[in-house]
Amino acid sequence: MKAILALEDGRLFEGRAFGATGTSTGEICFNTSMTGYQEVITDPSYRGQIVTMTYPQIGNYGVNPDDAESASPHVRGFVIGELSPVASNYRSRQTLAEYFSEHGIIGIEHVDTRALTKHLRSAGAMRACLTTELTAEEAVEAALKSPSMEGCDLVQEVTVGDPYAWEQDSRRFTLPNVVTSQEGNWMELPPIRSRIVAYDFGVKYNILRRLRQAGFEVEVVPSTTPAEAVLNRNPDGIFLSNGPGDPAALGYIHGEVKKLIGKKPIFGICLGNQILGHVFGGKTFKLKFGHRGGNQPVKDLRTGKISITSQNHGFAVDPDSFDTNVEVTHINLNDDTVEGIRHKDYPVFSVQYHPEAAPGPHDAAYFFDEFADLVDQSK
Structure with a gap:
């Protein structure tokens, strides 16, 4: 299924959805860690944020309950370059896509995360909308209407x-x-x-x-x-x-x-x-x-x-x-x-x-x- 990531300044990124479907808004940011995507997803400090992973392939070792940093995921959305088609690790209990489906988190792959990261470094973190159901124009409008992180008690x-x-x-x-x-x-x-x-x-x-x-x-x-x-x-x-x-x-x-x-x-x-x-x-x-x-x-x-x-x-x-x-x-x-x-x-x-x-x-x-x-x- 097609998904759109729309930034409040009008910049658009299209890709393929995985996990849940629907619409989510939050502050778009990026993380440069090469491993540890599950810890990132379950870190409560990411509440209210759509997280971009700069490492190109995510999901290769799956998800397991021992590596969670809280009782549930907290990201509002997840942006990656490529979702690994195989979850290969003896500790893995489910794929990242299955985990997102279970918890209602929207993921998007096939995004040029290098271009997105460079844009955020230049323009700064901003509000964004990740959607599988809105048009591009509607998604930008949803991003603009979402609350700012400044002044926000999460x-x-x-x-x-x-x-x-x-x-x-x-x-x-x-x-x-x-x-x-x-x-x-x-x-x-x-x-x-x-x-x-x-x-x-x-x-x-x-x-x-x-x-x-x-x-x-x-x-x-x-x-x-x-x-x-x-x-x-x-x-x-x-x-x-x-x-x-x-x-x-x-x-x-x-x-x-x-x-x-x-x-x-x-x-x-x-x-x-x-x-x-x-x-x-x-x-x-x-x-x-x-x-x-x-x-x-x-x-x-x-x-x-x-x-x-x-x-x-x-x-x-x-x-x-x-x-x-x-x-x-x-x-x-x-x-x-x-x-x-x-x-x-x-x-x-x-x-x-x-x-x-x-x-x-x-x-x-x-x-x-x-x-x-x-x-x-x-x-």
Whole structure:
């Protein structure tokens, strides 16, 4: 079936639909990761977005429940060059097309994703419509009528409804060995050393896994949980998760997090970093086309060390808007935007990128141990 991708500026891309049919709108963006399409699709930070994968062939290893980063997909649509006709992997349970059909996600293939990506890099991320039923003119009009990402609070759509203890993955998965039994592919997790509360603004499963692997017992709470309710739990530390949408639209969250500063050690990732930026008196702004992929170079200004990082964000913190007791610790070497901050007086720090990867390099995985050490020192 024919499908159309229409951008709000009138640019059109035609291709073949796979998965579901119908019409969907959202912000069009691109991800440069070569693998990990399932993790991208199920990352809650992509809520409200139509994602383009720049790698030419997608779907070659299928879909399996173990690689999901949340309970369901969150992308509004998926744009690729070619859908692999074969899903070949011993862990695969269904094809990408079957998965999209099951969850009502529209995919489009046979798109010149190189041309689309170059257009977005030049013109910037924008609203788009992906459809199998509208004319080109109607699709452009639908894109123009869809809400802008700026000012949009999408956290309410992805946060958990009730608090829960993270109990999945009682053992840590290591490299698969198809020769041995599955039991041989696992190793025991370390004992619990601290208890933390994790705010769920759209948290990825692998962040919770990494926190548990660092020795934390994790209780996940909704984004609207008052600071008083968190402190009443008397955790050893507090974690602020990643999530979708515009961080400036989350004033109700900024106010509660501000009450936690100086009370407990705090670690934030991605949206958590941007929320702390607002809490510290700063501002955020929208990037032209965002940082999405597993090849973003980041420099640690304290050590000079450079890491290749996994990123997924469309907003950044203004480094000139902070209080004087906040220090920029990391910058992006492609555009010098803020990638990490810390408070000079309180045990609070955050990074804009994703140290848990999934997908991406593991250069920055040490942050989870750094948080564990900070919590130990603060007890």
